Amino acid sequence: MQGAAGLAGHITEVHMIRRILPLVAAAFVTIILAGCLDADETFVINPDGSGKVSVESTVEQMDMGFSDDSKKVSAKEAVNKFVAETINGSSGVEVWKDVVCKRLADGKMYFKGTAYFKDIAEVDLKNVSTSRFGVERSAGGDVTYYLGGDPGAKSESDETKAPVQMTDEELNAKADSMKQNTEMGLSMMRPFFNGMRVHTVLRSAGTFKSAAGFDHAPDGSTSILFSGQKMMSLVDSLTGLPNYWKDAVRAEASGQTDARNQEMKKMMFGTDKPGATYQVEGAKPLFDYASEVRAARKGYAALLKKFAVKEK
Numbered sequence: 001m002q003g004a005a006g007l008a009g010h011i012t013e014v015h016m017i018r019r020i021l022p023l024v025a026a027a028f029v030t031i032i033l034a035g036c037l038d039a040d041e042t043f044v045i046n047p048d049g050s051g052k053v054s055v056e057s058t059v060e061q062m063d064m065g066f067s068d069d070s071k072k073v074s075a076k077e078a079v080n081k082f083v084a085e086t087i088n089g090s091s092g093v094e095v096w097k098d099v100v101c102k103r104l105a106d107g108k109m110y111f112k113g114t115a116y117f118k119d120i121a122e123v124d125l126k127n128v129s130t131s132r133f134g135v136e137r138s139a140g141g142d143v144t145y146y147l148g149g150d151p152g153a154k155s156e157s158d159e160t161k162a163p164v165q166m167t168d169e170e171l172n173a174k175a176d177s178m179k180q181n182t183e184m185g186l187s188m189m190r191p192f193f194n195g196m197r198v199h200t201v202l203r204s205a206g207t208f209k210s211a212a213g214f215d216h217a218p219d220g221s222t223s224i225l226f227s228g229q230k231m232m233s234l235v236d237s238l239t240g241l242p243n244y245w246k247d248a249v250r251a252e253a254s255g256q257t258d259a260r261n262q263e264m265k266k267m268m269f270g271t272d273k274p275g276a277t278y279q280v281e282g283a284k285p286l287f288d289y290a291s292e293v294r295a296a297r298k299g300y301a302a303l304l305k306k307f308a309v310k311e312k
Contacts (some may be wrong), residue, residue, distance in 0.1 A: 004014040008279045013127045014235050016192045019134065028310065031183045034164075036059070036060035036108075036191070036192040036195040036196060037059050037060075037128075037129075037197075037198060037226075038057065038058045038059075038195065038196070038197045038198075039056065039058075039129055039130075039197070039289030040052055040055070040056050040057075040199045040200045040201075041055040041057075041198070041199070041200050041201065042054050042055075042056065042127055042200075042201040042202075043120065043131075043133075043201070043202050043203065044203045044286050044287065044305055045120055045202070045204045045205060045286070046205050046278040046285040046286055046287070046289055047059060047120065047143075047144070047205045047206060047283045047284075047285060048285075049118070049120050049135060049143075050116075050117065050118045050119065050120075051116075051117060051120055051286075051289070052115065052116045052117070052287070052289075052292070053114065053115050053117070053123065053125070053129070054113075054114045055109070055111070055112070055113060055114075055115070055125065055129050055147070056111070056112045057111045057112075057127075057128040057129065058104070058106070058107060058109070058110050058111075059109045059110075059111065059127055059128065060108045060109075060195070067171075075102075075103040078103050078109070078186070079101050079102060079103055079109070079307065080307045080308045080309070081119060082109050082111070082127065083307040083309055084100065084307065084308070084309045084310070085109075085126055085127055086125070086126050086127045086128055087249065087304075087309055087311070088309070088311065088312045089101050089124060089126030089127070089128075090115065090123075090124065090125045090126045091113045091123065091124040092117045092118075092120075092121075092123040092124060093116065093117055093121060093125070093133055094116045094117060094118060094293060095115075095116050095296045095297055095300055096112050096113050096114065096115050096116075096296070096300070096303065096308060097113070097239070097292055097296035097299060097300070097303070098112070098113055098114050098118075098293075099113035099303055099307070100112040100113065100114075100213060101113070101307065103129065104108040107135035109127075111127070112146060112240050113128075114296075116277050116289070116292065116293050116296060119135075120135060120145065121133060121135045121150075123136060129198070130198055130226070131147060131148075131198065132148060133145045133146060133147060133149070134146040134149045134150030134311070136146070136150075140274075140281070141279055141280060141281025141282070142209060142277055142278070142279055142280070143206070143277070143278055143280050144275050144276065144277040144278075145202060145204065145205070145275055145276050145277075146273060146274065146275040147200070147213070147214075147224060147274045147275060147277075148265070148274065155229075164250075164253040164254065166249075166253075170247060171246055171250075171293075172246075173287065174222065175245035175246045175248070175249050176245070176292050177246055177249045178245055178249055178252075179239075179245045181213065184237075186232075186235070190232060192228070192306060193228040193229070193231060193232045194228055194229045194232055195228060195233075196226070196228025196229075197225070197226070197227055197228065198225070198226040199224075199225050199226075199245070200223060200224050200225075201221055201222070202214070202221060202222045202223065203220070203221045203260040203281065203286065204220075204222075204274055204286075205278070205280055205285060205286050206279050206283035207278060207279045207282075207283070208220045208221070208222065208276070208277075208278055208280040209277045209279055210276075210277045211275070211276040211277065212269075212270070212271040212273060212274055212276075213269035213270055213273075213274030214270045214275070214276045215274070215282045216276075218277050219289075224269065224274055224278040226268075230268065231268060234264065234268065238264075256292070275306055279285065
């Protein structure tokens, strides 16, 4: 059971994250919650959207100093807990294989494994990755994989609110408060942000057509790099602009934070809709999904037993 201190810490984390949201894209929230993440991942996608992702991550989970729980368990217990959370907390995964996990000398968690999925749009890996993909298919056989989910999806912040009338004094007070709260949160989380790096490689069946925000390799694969250090640099540049905090207050009050998030994405990746497009009509699968899943299932029980994982 989570102690009062641990719960209070979690609530405080979430509160600070919500205060920082006007500064960073909503797609990065899972990165913030995951803690410091250094990851390399490769998605291999068949024409029907099924595929596998091989991920290798080093994770420093965010503690914020509110709990000493991580210091009270053995390395084996910590590893088993981490693997159980990753397997049971991940969405859209049919089976895992070749999972390796260990706690490093500096307390970080190292994880390596491969997850199989029937639909890339449903994949959300707990702890070890932050990548979510939205998929758009055209009548001509093109498929576009959008990093960060469906770019056309609506969020709560999409709803425009009635303009809020504020006096200059009220606006200045709210701007000062937002600045102080955000700077406090950022000062605590800056080390996590600066250490973040997620390199995502996408190998899709079919023929490469175009990409936005992704780099294209001669072998047809595409890749994109998220750098927490770059994001912090952009945040510092933005918050140093004249009237930034007043504009942030107005945006939050009028429900325009989503537009600001899209602006941040564009600064990060050169586009607010990072994605890669392939022509997949008539393309052959890159691997035999059913065969590899059957093989992975043969060793799955032993994998779960090794890490004492009880499936949900």
